[in-house]
Amino acid sequence: MTPFFQNKTNRIWCLAAIGLLIFNVWNIVSNTPMVPDQHWAQKIFYVHVPSAWVGFLSYLVVMIAGIMFFIKGDDKWDDLGLAAAEIGTLFMALVLITGPIWATPIWGKPWIWEPRLTTTLILFLIYIGYFMMRSFGGHIERIRRYAAAVGIIAFVDVPIIFVSVQFWAPEIQSHPQVEMAQQPSGILIPFLLSLGIFTILYILMMRYRIHVIRIKNMGVENV
Amino acid sequence: MFLVLLKKELYNEFRSRELILSMLVFGLSIILAYAFTSDVSRVIVANYAPGMFWAMILFVTVLGIHRSFSYEKEMDAFSMLIAAPIDRGLIYLSKWISGFIFLTVMELIVTIPFFKFLLIDFPPNPLMALGTALFINLAIMAVASLVSGVAMRARLSEVLLPVLMFPLVSPVIIAATKISGGIMAGDHYQLWQIWLLIIGSIIVIFGLVGYTLFDFITEE
Amino acid sequence: MLSVSHLSKSFNRRPVLADITFEIATGETVVFMGKNGAGKSTLLRILARIMACDKGEVSFQNHDLLKGAPTTRKDLLYLGHASGMYSALSAVDNLSLALRLRGMRTSKEMIIEALTHYGLFDQKDDPIAVYSQGMLQRLKLTYAELAEWTLLLMDEPFSGLDDDGAKLMHDAILQWKSEAQSLCLVLHDEAKGKLYGDRILRIENGGIQESLCF
Numbered sequence: 001m002t003p004f005f006q007n008k009t010n011r012i013w014c015l016a017a018i019g020l021l022i023f024n025v026w027n028i029v030s031n032t033p034m035v036p037d038q039h040w041a042q043k044i045f046y047v048h049v050p051s052a053w054v055g056f057l058s059y060l061v062v063m064i065a066g067i068m069f070f071i072k073g074d075d076k077w078d079d080l081g082l083a084a085a086e087i088g089t090l091f092m093a094l095v096l097i098t099g100p101i102w103a104t105p106i107w108g109k110p111w112i113w114e115p116r117l118t119t120t121l122i123l124f125l126i127y128i129g130y131f132m133m134r135s136f137g138g139h140i141e142r143i144r145r146y147a148a149a150v151g152i153i154a155f156v157d158v159p160i161i162f163v164s165v166q167f168w169a170p171e172i173q174s175h176p177q178v179e180m181a182q183q184p185s186g187i188l189i190p191f192l193l194s195l196g197i198f199t200i201l202y203i204l205m206m207r208y209r210i211h212v213i214r215i216k217n218m219g220v221e222n223v
Numbered sequence: 224m225f226l227v228l229l230k231k232e233l234y235n236e237f238r239s240r241e242l243i244l245s246m247l248v249f250g251l252s253i254i255l256a257y258a259f260t261s262d263v264s265r266v267i268v269a270n271y272a273p274g275m276f277w278a279m280i281l282f283v284t285v286l287g288i289h290r291s292f293s294y295e296k297e298m299d300a301f302s303m304l305i306a307a308p309i310d311r312g313l314i315y316l317s318k319w320i321s322g323f324i325f326l327t328v329m330e331l332i333v334t335i336p337f338f339k340f341l342l343i344d345f346p347p348n349p350l351m352a353l354g355t356a357l358f359i360n361l362a363i364m365a366v367a368s369l370v371s372g373v374a375m376r377a378r379l380s381e382v383l384l385p386v387l388m389f390p391l392v393s394p395v396i397i398a399a400t401k402i403s404g405g406i407m408a409g410d411h412y413q414l415w416q417i418w419l420l421i422i423g424s425i426i427v428i429f430g431l432v433g434y435t436l437f438d439f440i441t442e443e
Numbered sequence: 444m445l446s447v448s449h450l451s452k453s454f455n456r457r458p459v460l461a462d463i464t465f466e467i468a469t470g471e472t473v474v475f476m477g478k479n480g481a482g483k484s485t486l487l488r489i490l491a492r493i494m495a496c497d498k499g500e501v502s503f504q505n506h507d508l509l510k511g512a513p514t515t516r517k518d519l520l521y522l523g524h525a526s527g528m529y530s531a532l533s534a535v536d537n538l539s540l541a542l543r544l545r546g547m548r549t550s551k552e553m554i555i556e557a558l559t560h561y562g563l564f565d566q567k568d569d570p571i572a573v574y575s576q577g578m579l580q581r582l583k584l585t586y587a588e589l590a591e592w593t594l595l596l597m598d599e600p601f602s603g604l605d606d607d608g609a610k611l612m613h614d615a616i617l618q619w620k621s622e623a624q625s626l627c628l629v630l631h632d633e634a635k636g637k638l639y640g641d642r643i644l645r646i647e648n649g650g651i652q653e654s655l656c657f
Contacts, residue, residue, distance in 0.1 A: 122393055125389075125390040126390040128386065129386045129387035132382075133373070133374070133377060133383055136377045136378040136379050136380075137376075137377045138377060139455045140455050141452075141453060141455075141495070142443065145439055145440060145442075146377070148439075149439060149440050152432065152436065153369065153370075153373075153429075153436070156428055157394070157428075160421060160424055160428065161394050163394075163421060164397045167401075227543050227544060234536070235529055238570065294531070297529075298525050298526045298528060298529070299523060299525035299526070300527060300530075302493045302521070302527050303527040303528060303544075304544070306491045306519075307513075307544040307545060308514050308516050308544075308545060309513055309544055310513055311513075442492065442493065442494055443493060443495065
């Protein structure tokens with residue numbers, strides 16, 4: 001199997017992702033307007049929300065990989081599902097870290113049971129269970145089936161979790177964040193840019209992670 | 224065939240009397256723990272009573288459903304079920320409905336010590352409390368049966384089951400607490416009926432997903 | 444009647460069965476032999492649809508056994524190491540349930556008659572948790588006697604049986620052979636293998652080696 005960076009497409013993705021990330025940081029720091037009341041803390045929004053977007057996207061990929069695994073029976077779908085689960089959980093952890101960083105100067109306390117953060121926490125915990133199940137599930141051939149099932153169950157539950165958490169404590173306001181469509185273009189455009197760049201980063205991470213998983217599988221098989 | 228499986232579950236429990244009894248005893252010990260940790264203060268308990276009740280039911284469910292699937296593994300009885308020429312989704316349905324029945328029986332019995340030992344007033348509308356409790360039990364068991372089906376062959380299944388189940392069942396617990404809180408406060412049902420919708424969607428979605436997925440997860 | 448092609452099964456990527464292909468004709472008795480851990484029980488469990496395989500196709504009575512509807516396994520009966528029944532229920536209840544799940548309505552009288560024939564009348568109402576290994580084997584024999592099947596998969600039928608029990612098993616196997624039923628037995632005893640089997644399939648290193656019995 002060729003090393004990851006010998007492949008031209010991968011090199012392009014990598015350089016593009018790094019370049020765009022650096023650009024993104026510069027863009028957020030210098031080109032975005034300063035929101036009154038929040039000042040620098042608000043800039044986390046450009047990282048926090050795209051992280052959540054990538055995390056949820058990744059969990060959707062886990063569910064699709066699970067369904068395809070059951071339909072096709074090909075192990076490659078489980079490789080995709082595992083990579084997506086790991087990277088999704090990583091980004092969800094980022095959301096759970098940047099959330100309190102944003103919240104502390106605004107709310108005065110690091111954690112608040114805000115609907116989106118709570119949903120993220122619940123999903124994060126579900127995926128801790130997913131990884132535990134992968135560790136304890138027995139032989140790898142059986143683990144693949146269980147993982148596919150849990151991936152499907154988890155994402156199917158997401159909308160219900162979100163709605164219930166939303167109605168749970170309506171008096172807790174969402175993060176100070178005006179609806180996306182109503183944002184002035186000075187905020188909206190850098191946000192969409194950041195979103196796109198995070199997605200490109202996600203694709204790169206997925207390609208790399210799947211590559212590593214495949215190498216590991218090959219190595220174990222040839223022992 | 225579903226009725227054959229359901230009768231088997233009920234008859235097995237009738238013969239062994241393991242599940243309801245152990246769930247009951249566990250429930251009572253949780254009530255005891257509640258009494259000690261709240262000093263049985265009327266103020267503390269009255270505010271938290273619905274949540275405490277459903278948290279107790281959650282723990283008891285884990286015990287019950289784990290045992291329900293464990294006895295399938297004794298003497299490899301489960302292989303007889305899955306080798307039989309029957310739709311395996313029916314196994315999930317039988318576990319779900321039998322679990323629901325056991326949980327409801329246990330709940331009916333444990334309600335009295337819960338209210339009496341913790342000095343809580345009975346709800347003003349007991350029939351509505353009963354009806355909603357049945358609905359909630361159905362939802363909890365739908366999730367529990369599916370997760371237990373996945374976890375049953377894993378190592379440390381008694382740990383894996385609650386770790387997987389609790390986050391997945393959180394909408395039901397949130398809804399259950401809101402509904403019970405509303406009923407205890409004597410609120411008009413329109414104030415909490417939205418939560419019934421959430422519980423209903425869990426029942427439908429997990430019922431369908433469980434029935435479909437069970438065939439894929441039962442084989443060794 | 445049963446056609447297995449390119450069946451593979453690995454545990455943690457260690458292949459136990461590798462590209463197994465064989466057929467069983469109607470009325471044939473095939474004996475599987477091999478060292479401990481060779482994969483004989485695994486193969487039987489895959490055929491019984493209790494264990495999933497990684498790759499391969501199995502055709503039973505011209506239907507796809509692995510991907511087909513549940514009814515495709517209607518005529519296939521598996522008796523494994525363990526009893527495959529509920530420890531809290533009695534022999535009568537267990538047999539009644541097992542047969543009912545196969546779509547058979549068998550009267551209690553018939554079940555008790557069969558249990559009596561296999562020497563389990565006195566314990567017929569006791570929960571099978573109290574049964575010895577030999578008694579459980581007799582229970583499995585009773586089940587095979589009562590159930591309708593065209594292919595029987597039996598994993599070590601003689602294990603735990605005393606002389607009387609072994610005689611009953613011997614008679615049952617010969618009876619089924621004379622009725623042109625297909626049998627798939629896992630045995631450890633070479634002599635028994637040659638006695639009952641039309642063919643012996645030895646599982647070794649994930650593959651199959653065939654020898655005929657004359």
